[in-house]
Amino acid sequence: MAGVAILLPVVGAFLVLALGKWPNLRETATLVTATSLFAVVYSLLGPVRAGETPSLTLVEVVPGVTLGLEVEPLGLLFALVASFLWIVTSLYAIGYMRGHHEENQTRFFFFFAVSIAGAMGVAFAGNLFTLFAFYEALTLCTFPLVTHHQTDEARKAGRVYLGILLSTSVVFQLLAIIWTWQLAGTVDFVPGGILAGTASAGVLSALLVLYVFGVGKAAVMPFHRWLPAAMVAPTPVSALLHAVAVVKAGVFTVLKVSVYVFGVDLLGSLAATPWLAWAAATTIILASLVAFTKDNLKARLAYSTISQLSYIVLGALLANRWGIIGGGMHIAMHAFGKITLFFAAGAILVAAHEKDISRMRGLGRTMPITFGAFFIGSLSIIGVPPAGGSWSKWFLGLGTLEAGQLGLLAVLMVSSLLSLVYLLEIPVRAFFSAPPADSHHGEGIHEAPWQSLAAIVITATATLALFVWPDAFYDLMTLVVER
Amino acid sequence: MSAHLPVLLIVVPLLAAPLAALVRHPRGSWVVALGASWWALGVSIALLMRVLADGTISYEIGGWAAPWGIEYRIDVANAFVLLIVSGIGAVVTPYARVSVEREVEAARIPLFHTAFILCLTGLLGIAVTGDVFNVFVFLEISSLSAYALIALGQDRRALTSAYQYLVMGSVGATFIVIGIGLLYVMTGTLNMADLAVRLPEVAATRTIPVAFAFLTVGICLKLALFPLHLWLPNAYTFAPSSVTAFIASTATKVAVYMLLRFFFTVFGAAFSFDVMQLDMVLMPLALVAIVSMSLVAIYQQNAKRLLAYSSLAQIGYMILGISLASVTGVTAGILHLFNHALMKGALFMTLGCVMYRVGSVRVEAMAGLGKTMPWTMAAFVIGGLSLIGVPLTVGFVSKWYLVLAALEQGLWPLAVVVLLGSLLAVMYVWKVVEVAYFQPPPDGDPPAEAPLSLLVPTWALVVANLYFGIDAKLTAGVAMRAAEALLGVGQ
Amino acid sequence: MRLLGLYNYWVVIVLMMVGFYTIIARDNLVKKLIGLSIFQTSVFMLYISMGRIHGGTAPILMEGTDVVYSNPLPHVLILTAIVVGVATTAVGLSLVIRINEAYGTVEEDEIHSQDESL
Known part of the structure; x- marks a missing residue:
């Protein structure tokens, strides 16, 4: 079934290509593919909850290294979130792309579907090599989406995007993967890890650093610049790929490596782990501060994403049960919250042609549903009830306590306060402030x-x-930490 | 018949060459070339399968027993090289028909095909023979025909670059002859296997290191290792497209094979690396080649020249692997020999398609080709990704082994340089991709997609790039057996 | 005087250097080829010298067992090499003719300046 999950979007992509001349049929193809993909992924939930891990070996690339798939709980969680949100995003994208009169829509939907296939591949990868292959594929397939407008600005952004993602992955991550293979003789994902006892703590620490910074998609500072750059893409891309599929593929990789390559016990014993946790904590705070300075709504959301991603990295590096659970759940919770925010940003752009936060004052009265949703999404990101984000924050907090890192708990608190201000400012002003004098809100x-x-x-x-x-x-x- | 395959591999194309000249008809001579190159491919496949099944083949020319007669000796290493050379030849010949009709005047086409077959014969001969003087003869057959082929380019600078190549190539070949002569003085034999037996007795003399040095310089000139590479960029840039595609993916590869054969089989790895410390020379040069040539490639405005400099960097990868002198390292070198032939062949062939339709391969002339020649540019993108070393392409497999070989010996800075090299590859490949996809096509009639007779061979290599990247068991397995044979372990 | 006794090797070395120097130092494409020829010829002499044995005669089978023959193999090899050398020179000269047609000169620096002005 995992194979089907990867193949299905590819088939859908070619359907889109074939039906390019008939937009309505083309969009139907996208929606049907997305829905059936979710059905396929959902059908895996039962077996996995029952403790099964269906696996599939496609081909042995070089002796000992295979292109193989395995469905395990963490990957399934990611796949469930991504495939469900693809349905919603497709719906959204149809309205957005038409409302915004975008060009090359067939190419757009084609690469969108291929990117989802890449994300599914990352989710169900059975070993590091397969993960890396799909990780790179995801980078390359999203490049045409980021540069969709083919303007000079898009080209420059595309360079930053590709430059950072490829260089981190090729120089650090690939090196780490081959090193792992050389040390452990395998690159399979095994509960409890494969690296324990293969090398000195110093070497393994170096390896961990390579992994954490090598996964550029996790956007740990200083390798975060690609994410704001990617915001030149049409909003549906920013919403699904740069709030869900691509960035979550990054933090997912970090989690997966922590749990299945290093193993929680080994991770907790390495000297590099707390340092890296503090690197993530620094990213959390700095990115929140930068978010304040952004008046462009998508840029502010991008920095908020960078900050939130490091929550998950931090969770992994706490190296205890609650940290992992919190990190994993934050993949899902942040996805739903942040995609809502991006959807709202796109809706504002399409309906009111506004990108800047300062010009959105008073807009809430004409677009109440959009800004209402924005409010709910913000609550989830901040982590207050009654939104899902409160759960993952809770578990992450528990994780810091269990690790005895009160400083990190304080970071989580401060960051929540910061996001409270920089996110809630927007709907509050939209509802309660008067529109700027030169705007035409309310007219049409x-x-x-x-x-x-x-x-x-x-x-x-x-x-x-x-x-x-x-x-x-x-x-x-829970299954992940108890496997 | 099948017992005589080793010599038929050489004789049939050698006879086909004058035939192609006598036919005097462009299409007719092409048919002869096609027959010769496909024959060579068929025989090479048969030979590789036989070597893999039964072990080394030894064939005595004219029935004269070695070491007095000339012996053709085929083990896994040269059977693999034969496959590379004849495979590329068999793909380029169908491609050459249309491409050459556009780029070479009609009267010269039969001679073009003659020279092409001769060049192929020479390269196959270098790989097949077990006699060091025979290596020189075949080397000159392939080189002389290559000079003529390069001179057939449209630009008049093709002439000067062919001349430059001729002078440097002849000096290199003469160095090789000197080295061979000195070896003969000391041992009285020219047979490689015999040399390997007799050399250790006289290794302590002053003559053998001198011979070693002459051979090193001569071979490195031929394989264009930095800083002996000056002939290569111009030669690749101004040669006709199909010549560039063929020579870029075979000539330097065969020279690398010569390096392997001389330093591992004839001198022996122990002498070459422990006594002469060849790695102390090759490794730094390879590293400099990887970094500096990639950097130079980024600044090129002519796509063919850009790829030529990239080739110089890629040669650095092969030499780096070989200089590690471990099984994994030599495997990486041999594997990259094969893989690089596939990617550079594909890339130069896409440039041939561009040349055919646009009439120029300058980077700025490729504006908008992503829209107007989608299949050609898609082939370029995949070839480029392979060059970068993206997973599931052949480039990744090479890189995997190379990095692994460096890590095995604890040389992680080497691994970092290798990976940084692929980032530089991203920069020069993307330079072309951006122009093709982001810049609007110039006004006027947009170029049509290249004809099928060019696209099909090009895509054949593109597909090979993907196939051997996804299932590298065959290539990696053969390369590893070849490395083990060369290093004399595991048998 | 053992050193002088090997005088033909000295000749080889001198010729080799003369040829090599000409290749590198001359701008005239024809002179470069002359240098290349001299360079190659020196190698031919090296091979022929090494085949020679003191008191040896031409390797034609004769009666008796105490006849010392020169080694014929290097001579044969050099026949091949001479052919190769002639071919190289021929290809080189024909290239020079074509270059002269295209540029109107066989001086390297003038060719360079013409190409740069393109």
């Missing part, structure tokens, strides 16, 4: 196209629902 402005609006409502509702029913994700993460 109404909510975004219905498809987009529907998507926003769905994700906002899901964000609330996850507060009440976080069980599925919690159970999966």
Whole structure:
């Protein structure tokens, strides 16, 4: 089934290409593919919860190194989130791309579907090599999406995007992977890790540093610049790929390496681990501070994403049960919250043609649903009830306590306060401030196209629902730490 | 018949060459060339399979027993090289028909194909023979025909670059002859296997190190190792497209094979690396080649020249692997020999397609080709990704082994340089990709997609790039057996 | 005087250096080829010298067992090498003719300046 999950979006992509001349059929193809993909991934939930890990070996690339897939709880969690949100994003993208009169829509939907295939591959990768292959594929397939407008600005952003993601992955991550292979003689993911006892603590620490910074998609500072650069892409891309699929592929890799390559016990014993945790903590605070200075809404959301991603890296590096559970759940919780925010940003762009926060004052009265959803999404990011984000923050907090790192707990608190200010400022001003004098709010402005609006409502509702029913994700993460 | 395959591999193309000249008809001579190159491929495959199954083949020319007669000796290493050379030849010949008709005047086409077959014969001969003087003869056959082929380029600078190549190539070949002569003085034999037996007795003399030095310089000139590479960029840039595709993926590879054969089989790894410390020379030069040539490539405005400099960097990778003198290292070198032939062949062939339609391969002339020649540029992108070493392409497999070989010996800075080299590759490949996909095509009639007779061979190599990147068991396995044979372990 | 006794090797070395120097130092493409020829010829002499044995005669089979023959193999090899050398010179000279047609000169520096002005 894991193979099907990767193949399905590829097939869908070529359907999109074939139906390019008939936009309605083409969009139907996207929606049908997305829905069936989610169905496939969902069908794996039962077996995995029952403790099964279906696996599939595709081909042996060089002796001992295979292209293989394995469905395990952490990967399933990521795949569930990504595939579900793909349905919603497709719906949203149809409204957005048409409402915004974008060009080359066939190419857009084609690469979108291929990118999802890449994300599924990352989620279900059975070993480090396969993970790396899909990780790079994801980088390359999203490049045409980032540079969709083909302007000079897009080209420059594309260079930053590709430059940082490729250089970190090729120089650090690949080196780490080959080194792992050389030390352990395997690159498979094994519960409890494969590296214990293969080399001195110094070498393993160096390896850990290579992994954490080599996964550029996790956007740990100083390798975060690609994420704001990627915001030149159309909003659906920013929403699904740069708040969910691509960035989560990064932190997912960090989690996966922590749990299945190093193993929690080994990780906790390495001298580099607390240092790296503090690097993540620094990213959390710095990125939040930078977010304050951004007036462009998507840029502010991008820095917020950088900050939130480091929560997950931090969770992994706490190297204890609660840290891992919290990190894993934050993949899901942050995804739902942040995608809502991006959807709202895109809706504002399509409906009111506004990008800057300072010009959104008073807009809440004409676009109440959008800004209402923005409010709910913000709550989840901040981590307060009744939004799903509160659970993952709670477990991460528990993790810092168990690790005895009160300083890190303080970082989490401060960061929540910061995000409270820089996020809630936006809906509050939209609802309660007067519009700027030179704006034309209220004249012909109404909510975004219905498809987009529907998507926003769905994700906002899901964000609330996850507060009440976080069980599925919690159970999966429990399986991860207990395997 | 099948017992005579080793010599038929050489004789059939050697006879086909004058035939192609006598036909005097462009299409007719091409058919002869096609027959010769496919024959060579078929025989090479048969030979490789036989070597893999039964072990080393030894064939005595004219029935004269070695070491007096000339022996053709085929083990896994040269069977693999034969496959590379004849495989590229068999793909480039179909491609050459249309490409050459566009780039070479009609009267010279039969001579072009003659020289092409001769060049192929010479390269195959170097690989197949077990006699060091025979190596020189075949080397000159391939080189002389290569000079003529390069001179057929459209630009008049093709002439000067062919001349430059001729002078430097002849000096290199003469150095090799001097080295061979000195070896003969000391041992009285020219047979490689016999030399390997007799050399240790006289290794302590002053003559053998001198011979070693002459051979090193001569071979490194031929394989264009930095700083003996000056002939290569111009030669690749101004030669006709199909010549560049063929020579870039075979000539330097065969020279690398010569290096392996002389230093591992004839002198023996122990003498070459422990006594003469060849690695102290090759490793720094290889590292400098990787970094400096990649940097130079980034600044090129002519796509062919850009790829030529990239080739120099890639040669650095092969030499780096070989200089590690371990099984994994030599495996990486041999594997990259094969893999680089696939990627550079594909890339130069896409440039041939561009040349055919646009009439120029300057980077700025490729604006908008992503839209107007989508298949050609898609081939370029995949070839480029392979050059960079993206997973599931052949480039990645090479890189995997090379980095592994460096880490095995604890030389992690080497691994970092190798990986940094692929980042530089990203920069020069993307330079072309950005122009092709981001800049609008110039006004006027947009160029049409290249004809199928060019696209099919190009894509054949592109597919090979992917296939051997996804399933590298065959190539990696053969390369490892070849490395073990060369190092004399595991048998 | 053992050193002088090996005078033909001295000749080889001198010729080799003369040829090599000409290749490097001359700008005239024809003179470069002359240098290349001299360089190659020196190697031919090296081979022929090494085949020679003191008191040896031409390797034609004769009656008796105490006849010392010179080693014929290097001579044969050098026949091949001479052919190769002639071919190289021929290809080189024909290239020079074509270069002269295209540029109107066989001086390297003038060719360079013409190409740079393109």
